[in-house]
Amino acid sequence: MAWLELITALALIQFSVFGALVGRARGTYGVRAPAVSGNEMFERYYRVQMNTLEQLVLFLPALWLGGQYMDVRWAAGLGGVYLLGRLLYLRSYIADPARRGPGFALTVLPSVILLVTALVHAARELLGR
Numbered sequence: 001m002a003w004l005e006l007i008t009a010l011a012l013i014q015f016s017v018f019g020a021l022v023g024r025a026r027g028t029y030g031v032r033a034p035a036v037s038g039n040e041m042f043e044r045y046y047r048v049q050m051n052t053l054e055q056l057v058l059f060l061p062a063l064w065l066g067g068q069y070m071d072v073r074w075a076a077g078l079g080g081v082y083l084l085g086r087l088l089y090l091r092s093y094i095a096d097p098a099r100r101g102p103g104f105a106l107t108v109l110p111s112v113i114l115l116v117t118a119l120v121h122a123a124r125e126l127l128g129r
Contacts, residue, residue, distance in 0.1 A: 007079030066114030
C-alpha cells in the first residue's frame with residue numbers, strides 16, 4: 001500500500017501548494033481576506049484550488065477503493081495521471097479558463113476508472129462470482 005500512500009501524500013501536498021498559490025495571488029492582485037472575488041486572475045487561482053478540493057473528495061476514496069481490487073501499481077499509476085491532470089488544469093485555467101478541458105479530463109478519468117473498478121469487483125463479491 002506504500003504506492004497508494006505516496007499518491008495520497010502527493011495529492012495533499014499538491015492541494016497545499018495550490019492553496020499557497022491562492023495566498024500569493026491575494027497579495028499580487030490586492031484581494032484582501034475574506035473576499036474571494038474582485039480580480040479575475042486571483043479568481044482563477046481560487047477556482048483551481050476549490051475545484052481541486054472538489055475533486056479530492058472523489059479521488060482519494062476512489063484511489064483506496066480501487067487499490068483494493070486492482071494491482072496497487074496500476075491504481076498508483078492512475079493516481080499519477082490524476083496529479084498530472086491537476087497540474088495541467090492549473091496551468092491551462094490560469095492561462096485561459098476555456099482551455100481547462102484536457103486537464104479536467106485527466107483528473108476525472110482516473111477517479112471514474114478507480115471507482116467503477118471498485119464497484120464492479122465489490123458487486124461480484126457480493127453476488128458470489
